[in-house]
Amino acid sequence: MTEMHYLTSAVYETLRLFPPVQFDSKFALNDDVLPDGTIVRKGDRVTYHPYAMGRMESIWGPDRLEFRPERWLNDDGLFVPRSPYEYPVFQGGSRVCLGKEMAIVEMKTVILAVIRRFNVRVADPGHEPRFSPGLTATVSGGLRMVVEEVVKR
Numbered sequence: 507m508t509e510m511h512y513l514t515s516a517v518y519e520t521l522r523l524f525p526p527v528q529f530d531s532k533f534a535l536n537d538d539v540l541p542d543g544t545i546v547r548k549g550d551r552v553t554y555h556p557y558a559m560g561r562m563e564s565i566w567g568p569d570r571l572e573f574r575p576e577r578w579l580n581d582d583g584l585f586v587p588r589s590p591y592e593y594p595v596f597q598g599g600s601r602v603c604l605g606k607e608m609a610i611v612e613m614k615t616v617i618l619a620v621i622r623r624f625n626v627r628v629a630d631p632g633h634e635p636r637f638s639p640g641l642t643a644t645v646s647g648g649l650r651m652v653v654e655e656v657v658k659r
């Protein structure tokens with residue numbers, strides 16, 4: 507599965523546009539200054555926003571709203587990860603998600619198990635899924651799918 511670079515890219519691209527943890531906050535233990543000069547006082551709440559960052563033109567370019575797994579591939583078709591400070595879907599630094607690699611493997615395993623047996627498509631392609639705000643993401647009103655068993659000839 508580690509050699510399935512397009513599949514890995516599709517998972518990362520999905521999480522870029524629809525990060526399960528949309529935003530996350532920390533509280534400053536002491537006065538501090540961020541690298542860009544922003545002053546943070548003891549007790550201030552500092553929030554980073556993976557959902558917003560996943561859609562920023564300055565990070566992803568003018569096609570930032572398009573689902574394009576190819577953006578993660580180099581010229582040899584190999585997956586190239588981005589800095590967690592551009593893509594903080596799993597947080598970064600010393601508090602990075604401990605289950606990140608396991609989560610990616612789980613998602614790839616489920617995707618492979620499903621697409622081997624079923625053709626899956628959204629029932630209403632014109633309908634833009636709407637994120638529900640919350641600690642972890644859900645799609646408002648759900649997302650209707652059509653699932654058809656693959657018929658082997």
Ligand code: HEM
Pocket residue numbers: 525526527530531594595596597600601602603604605606608609
């Ligand atoms: C798509 C799936 C997942 C996403 C998007 C995700 C995202 C995150 C994020 C953003 C944090 C930082 C939270 C914070 O600092 O406030 C985090 C922490 C953590 N995650 Fe995940 N996670 C995922 C799956 C998992 C899985 C499957 C496990 C365990 C098997 C796991 C275990 C942890 C643990 C233990 C931490 C705390 C790390 C620390 O603070 O030192 N995560 N995760």
